[in-house]
Amino acid sequence: MLSILAALLCMELCLSQRINTGKQTLPKPIIWAKPSSRVTKGTPVNIWCQGPQSASAYQLYFEGSFFALEKPKPRTSVSKAKFFIPQMTSNTAGRYYCFYQSGELLSEHSELLVLVVTGMYDTPNLSVHPGPDVTLGENVTFSCLLEGGTSKFFLLKEREPNHVQQGHGNKKAEFPMGPMTRAHRGTYRCFGSYNHHAWSFPSEPVTLLIPGDEGNTGLVPTDPTSSLVYWEDNLPTKESGLQKGSALWDHTTQNLIRIGLACIVLTALICLLAEDWLSRKRDKEGNNRSASWECRRRLSLQCSLEEEQKDAISMGGLKAIPGPGAI
Structure with a gap:
């Protein structure tokens, strides 16, 4: 019994250690989109998720729901997986993140990748007041107008990934800027939007010039969707909420597993104690039956001896009485 109980306790400790090992998380993977995170409607896009060489599978999630599973090809120089979206639409625009699996461990989720679909509405008109030719210290105001109506x-400023400003207004939004420094020079475009992930066509570019910068070739307009990264102000809050939800789920699952293991061990212990009690009871009853049988056997033997003694005495008495012709 002790050996069985020791084995059960060892099993519980091993499983508990396995759970604690499972709590360890691997470093987060890297996620990016190609050709860009801002994609014209109907254009294909690839989402890449990269982890270590030991990664055996990658999982992609879209807006918190499972999207796809990919396994990297063996013997590749870089361990990464590609998730292909054949056509960008308003249904595929949104927030993506990925995990990778190594052995039985699952990594932390990657940073959030926000895919934006453009070309959904009319083209807005962008202008700047008092004009695109500015002097140092001057204040200017960009105006973005979309006749189709949006709020x-x-x-966006080209060649500066995080330079994105958000404005609100009825068909029109203004973006004051200044005082001007050389850091403000560059090419700007605007988009209209009904939500964070579906944008209009880009406006025509407007380039701010400071005297002496006319020959700067870096201000030549380029594809507005090729070098800009969209930044959403409330992403850290959503990400932390996702982490809290995942941690709460993990904590609840681990507690349920531990409770289950404790119940199994307790049930096994009760069964072993009950079996030991029954075994002792059976042995005691057997001993009692043996003692009773021995007592009865001895009593029977004693009774037989007493009967024989009585018979012997009776026979002796008969021999001592004289017969009629003895006088």
């Missing part, structure tokens, strides 16, 4: 606008 949300975005102003």
